[in-house]
Amino acid sequence: xxxxxxxxxxxxxxxxxxxxxxxxxxxxxxxxxxxxxxxxxxxxxxxxxxxxxxxxxxxxxxxxxxxxxxxxxxxxxxxxxxxxxxxxxxxxxxxxxxxxxxxxxxxxxxxxxxxxxxxxxxxxxxxxxxxxxxxxxxxxxxxxxxxxxxxxxxxxxxxxxxxxxxxxxxxxxxxxxxxxxxxxxxxxxxxxxxxxxxxxxxxxxxxxxxxxxxxxxxxxxxxxxxxxxxxxxxxxxxxxxxxxxxxxxxxxxxxxxxxxxxxxxxxxxxxxxxxxxxxxxxxxxxxxxxxxxxxxxxxxxxxxxxxxxxxxxxxxxxxxxxxxxxxxxxxxxxxxxxxxxxxxxxxxxxxxxxxxxxxxxxxxxxxxxxxxxxxxxxxxxxxxxxxxxxxxxxxxxxxxxxxxxxxxxxxxxxxxxxxxxxxxxxxxxxxxxxxxxxx
Numbered sequence: 539x540x541x542x543x544x545x546x547x548x549x550x551x552x553x554x555x556x557x558x559x560x561x562x563x564x565x566x567x568x569x570x571x572x573x574x575x576x577x578x579x580x581x582x583x584x585x586x587x588x589x590x591x592x593x594x595x596x597x598x599x600x601x602x603x604x605x606x607x608x609x610x611x612x613x614x615x616x617x618x619x620x621x622x623x624x625x626x627x628x629x630x631x632x633x634x635x636x637x638x639x640x641x642x643x644x645x646x647x648x649x650x651x652x653x654x655x656x657x658x659x660x661x662x663x664x665x666x667x668x669x670x671x672x673x674x675x676x677x678x679x680x681x682x683x684x685x686x687x688x689x690x691x692x693x694x695x696x697x698x699x700x701x702x703x704x705x706x707x708x709x710x711x712x713x714x715x716x717x718x719x720x721x722x723x724x725x726x727x728x729x730x731x732x733x734x735x736x737x738x739x740x741x742x743x744x745x746x747x748x749x750x751x752x753x754x755x756x757x758x759x760x761x762x763x764x765x766x767x768x769x770x771x772x773x774x775x776x777x778x779x780x781x782x783x784x785x786x787x788x789x790x791x792x793x794x795x796x797x798x799x800x801x802x803x804x805x806x807x808x809x810x811x812x813x814x815x816x817x818x819x820x821x822x823x824x825x826x827x828x829x830x831x832x833x834x835x836x837x838x839x840x841x842x843x844x845x846x847x848x849x850x851x852x853x854x855x856x857x858x859x860x861x862x863x864x865x866x867x868x869x870x871x872x873x874x875x876x877x878x879x880x881x882x883x884x885x886x887x888x889x890x891x892x893x894x895x896x897x898x899x900x901x902x903x904x905x906x907x908x909x910x911x912x913x914x915x916x917x918x919x920x921x922x923x924x925x926x927x928x929x930x931x932x933x934x935x936x937x938x939x940x941x942x943x944x945x946x947x948x949x950x951x952x953x954x955x956x957x958x959x960x961x962x963x964x965x966x967x968x969x970x971x972x973x974x975x976x977x
Contacts, residue, residue: 556666561657564656565653565656565657568652568653568656568673568674568677569652571677572650572651572653572677573646576645576646576649576683576686577642577646577649579683579686580638580642580645580686580687581642582687584638584641584687587637588637589637592689593688593690596690598618599622599623599690600626600637600689602614602623603623603626603627603629603630604630604635606623606624606627607631615851616783616791616794616795616796616851616852616855617794617795617799617851617855618796619735619738619779621732621735622691622694622695625694625736626689629644644689644693644694645686645687647694648686648694648696648697650697651676651682651696651697651700652676652677653673654697654700654703654704655669655672655700655954655957655958656669656670656673657704658700658703659673659961661704661708662924662925662927662928663958663962665962665965667965667969668958668961668962668965671965672961675957675960675961676954676957680903681947681949681950681953682696685946685947691736692947693950694736695733695736695739696950696951698732698733698736698737699733699743699951700954702729702730702732702733703954705722705726706726706747706754707726707751707754707764708754709755710754720767723751723763723771724768724771725771726768726771727768727769727770727772727774727775728771728775729771730744730747730768730772731772731773731774731775731776734772734776734793735775735779735793739938740951741793742934742937742938742941743934743951744769744772746930746933747768750926750927751764751765751768752764752765753923776792779793780792780793787852791852795851795855796855797855797859798855798856798857798858798859798860799836799854800941800942801858801859801862801863801941801942802858802859802862803833803835803836803839803942804832804833804876804941805862805866805876805877806834806865807840807869808839808840809829809830809831809832809876810830812828812829812830813829827889827892829879829889830876830879831876831879831880831882831883831888831944832883832943833942833945836858839862841858841865842854842857842858842861877940879944880943881936881939881940881944883939883943883944884935884936884939884944884945884948884949885904885908885936885944885949886901886902886904886905886908887901887905907960910956910959910963910964911932911955911957911959911960911963913963914959914960914961914963914964917962925959928954928955928958929955929959931951931952931955931956932955934951934952935949935950935952
């Protein structure tokens with residue numbers, strides 16, 4: 539098999555070379571396939587849904603979009619960013635208050651994600667077969683299909699993140715200079731800023747992106763400048779919202795004020811008391827599996843008193859942050875136990891059997907794909923540094939799990955990385971088989 543991460547300028551004699559017009563035709567087929575899958579899933583899963591029957595977070599986003607249309611940016615609470623509610627508000631402006639039409643429209647928009655992945659892999663791998671297979675897997679990957687049929691922010695956030703990965707500058711063989719190169723770093727940083735405003739968990743990818751920027755240049759001065767420009771591009775996008783929110787809430791807030799709620803919800807004594815072997819009904823009335831390694835609402839953590847719950851959200855979050863840090867410092871073993879459980883939950887190992895839907899369509903295919911991705915990375919270990927944009931994604935999602943909890947929605951960026959690495963293995967094996975037969 540030809541070497542990966544090799545950017546060709548070859549003509550039709552080059553192995554795996556595909557003409558540009560053919561790539562656009564493949565992109566169109568991928569888009570049509572994704573539209574068929576996503577719209578079918580949205581219709582089957584949501585055609586009878588009402589605003590009152592969808593999940594709590596979805597109801598909140600729907601309500602935020604409505605208030606944004608009526609009252610403007612001031613209606614966005616400190617625990618949320620404005621980008622995703624703004625996207626839903628735009629769809630509601632077009633389609634009105636018809637939930638199904640808005641859902642179908644959102645499912646249509648995110649259908650571009652497999653196409654973006656196809657171009658990313660072509661750009662990074664220079665391997666048409668790996669690019670096609672990666673995109674096809676992404677079209678039918680259960681987690682993408684499932685959450686694509688919701689108005690959670692994760693699917694649109696992932697699409698935005700794929701745009702960031704596409705525009706992230708390629709590593710150079712020599713020290714690269716020139717205004718065009720530096721504009722690329724600024725633009726990539728700006729796209730990362732948009733990702734963060736769409737889904738704040740992408741803030742945790744910023745340090746990884748900075749390290750990847752350093753690797754992508756060759757001379758020490760170029761590396762430093764790339765990291766600086768990437769950071770500046772990100773800050774130019776993020777800081778106006780940060781300045782507005784900080785001024786409005788009379789305290790510094792970088793992205794949102796939900797850091798205390800996020801950490802406290804996943805690390806608290808209430809989770810330790812749960813056995814996790816039967817459905818749990820929270821105070822909001824939602825029934826779900828829950829136990830050590832998952833997450834509970836702020837009022838269920840045990841950190842807030844009844845009077846504390848009457849305080850403004852920013853003050854509650856500050857108390858949650860302080861009290862959870864105190865508990866974390868005093869209970870390192872419990873923290874380690876819960877953190878391991880979070881990671882095991884995210885990666886489909888715990889609980890391994892949790893019903894047909896989660897285990898057959900979730901845990902089993904995930905573990906098979908992870909195994910294939912690990913073998914794929916091992917096969918290409920000599921050029922593993924060139925594939926860092928992919929294998930750092932599982933690391934990133936694992937960090938998110940430890941900071942919050944192991945939601946499969948939060949693992950979607952990692953799924954992109956393991957899909958690409960697994961596809962590289964499957965293509966390599968399929969190309970090697972005919973060679974053996976010929977011998």
